[in-house]
Amino acid sequence: MKKLINAPETVLAESLDGFAAAHADLVVLGEGRKFVRRVKSKPGKVGLISGGGSGHEPLHAGFVGYGMLDAACPGQVFTSPTPDQMMAAAEAVDTGAGLLFIVKNYEGDVMNFDMAREMDAAGRRIETVLIDDDVAVEMSTFSNGRRGVAGTLVVEKIVGAAAERGEDLAACRALGERVNKATRSMGVALTSCTVPAAGKPTFVLGEDEIEIGVGIHGEPGRRRAKLAGADALARDMVAAIVDDLGQARGEVLLFVNGFGGTPLMELYVMYHAARTRLEERGLTVIRSLVGSYVTALDMAGCSLTVSALDRDMVALWDAPVHTPGLRWGM
């Protein structure tokens, strides 16, 4: 295992300490590194809390800040955060307008966020939005139902802007569910990832093999296949996404997400291929995002996310955001 780390046991702590120091104008690390929160809470605003296993950076802590999340709870690498983390975050960012948990659909995450809600003795109003945008498989290694993947960014951005605008808890939750329903993703891996504590690749791919529909922890997808060109891959992935979305014509957001080991040059090749395929199917790309935002440690590969956003969602996507990982308009 070749990584820029000191030891598997200290990766998370050192990475979080570095992150908090680099972005001290935006975020604060909670006691015991249980959560990352915005430097300053906004009274009367619905508090958005997300989290999950680490190794997907910048998701989630990198999306804490103005116009996005109020707090994020980082678990160990590819391991759910514990309920006491969510409870500590809830206490830190609750300003009385209620809290929305944004949870990727993995059994551990769902269970622990639910437990935190149930354990809350302060009588806080807490609602949950579950993200399950991955069309690759209906059941998976760590999920009951579809997995939540890169579409989580789209939900966090749009609901974050709505909360900033002053929408109440019920409206934020309903919006989150609508954005999730309008969003589909699918990934492909060219290589495995290596969890620091494991010290060896999570799975093994041959020199000419890829995993189509891979999950963001290296979970199996739809099938192993022979290495194919960007156009062929994009055709397969766009077909799976658009068929599932059931959106014959319309305007969409296209988000090409790198998994951590793939450089931007290749992501733009995939963007070009995916955009062309979408246009062939009568869809118009009106918003774009290209970069490594929802990663799987050092895995090479990418995912495509397509969101059929309505006009208000587009306005909320465009609204100013100021976080370590995503920033525009301010």
Add this chain to the structure above:
Amino acid sequence: MKKLINAPETVLAESLDGFAAAHADLVVLGEGRKFVRRVKSKPGKVGLISGGGSGHEPLHAGFVGYGMLDAACPGQVFTSPTPDQMMAAAEAVDTGAGLLFIVKNYEGDVMNFDMAREMDAAGRRIETVLIDDDVAVEMSTFSNGRRGVAGTLVVEKIVGAAAERGEDLAACRALGERVNKATRSMGVALTSCTVPAAGKPTFVLGEDEIEIGVGIHGEPGRRRAKLAGADALARDMVAAIVDDLGQARGEVLLFVNGFGGTPLMELYVMYHAARTRLEERGLTVIRSLVGSYVTALDMAGCSLTVSALDRDMVALWDAPVHTPGLRWGM
């Protein structure tokens, strides 16, 4: 070779087409893909033009836009752009206030940018700033003298803000030279990179080997070494940088740059390690940048850049920038 591409011959064209489509609000691709330029030139502003081999994305095309570059000329992968590209870019963005070429110190780049100046028949005022921030080696495979690496971003950002503020050509050039002199970088590779047209790794590293002082094309650095922890690597690299900078005490920008195959989690571990080492040496980190901005295709590893900025340079660093690859303040 496993890459998200169609064919080595079409990587650059497809990547540029995808890039231009994704960022059509900011950039336009010139005829024959000779250059990428800002959507709209600003009359009376000094035009900043950079460029170099592709494979370092988002550098340089990703830094075209408000507050940074006016145009960038992309060569083939790890290959200098040709003089006709710079001439076409010069013609496209010249508004009469003169042009500044920002050139990384590689023989091919220096020669071709110089040739473009000499071939200019329109009598344009063109000056050049040469970037040579890499302290690793004094001479290298492709350079006469030190190489220009990630510090190029710092020069392009600060001079870009100065040009936007209305500084004239002589002032922009002098500022660029001062920022270059205040900036030092050094890199480390954990793996090789693979040039698409070559189809195999540029160099070979053993399972437990790293290349200290590597260049952004996989050129040899100072030495092969055994894989070491982040703290030990940061200590070596910070020592080389700070000793060369000759800055005993003061305030600095710390830029931790990923080479393309290294995820953000590890870059923050390196940031934490490097910041700690800088503080031990009496330096205070007042500005930070962490991410993959000056890459070497899919190489795993990172570079550290330290800039001892004066007060005006810090203000220019903080000034609004709106490019595909770097954005804040607007």
